[in-house]
Amino acid sequence: QVQSKTIRAALVRYNFTTRSLTPRRRKLTWDEVVEHAFLSDFDILWDPTSNVALRDWATQGGRQLMDSFFRIEQAKEEIPWLNIEIWYLAT
Structure with missing residues (x-):
């Protein structure tokens, strides 16, 4: 719960900051962040060798x-x- 709130707060700050960048960065959604975190967790843990x-x-x-x-x-x-x-x- 705490980590989720922290990540959400960082996402809001990131999306707010992207408006002032040149060139502009695209906004991220919560689903995109969760998907990337979820996939990276498995990539780190999985060792096929x-x-x-x-x-x-x-x-x-x-x-x-x-x-x-x-x-x-x-x-x-x-x-x-x-x-x-x-x-x-x-x-």
Whole structure:
């Protein structure tokens, strides 16, 4: 929502500014902006030369390793909060 409002505001400013340019630029519509953004997102993500299934992170062992890593990172973030809770329970 916020990004949409920001993009719409930028589009309004752009269309307003194009009136003062020489030579004039054509106005853009919201549909054109959304279409370009939508297509560019897929162009960036799509790589026809790579097989994702062969990546290390796509294997079962790689996924398990990532899961373990992120669980450990989450546990590290929780330790300070647990120390506070332990202090409250002990007093």
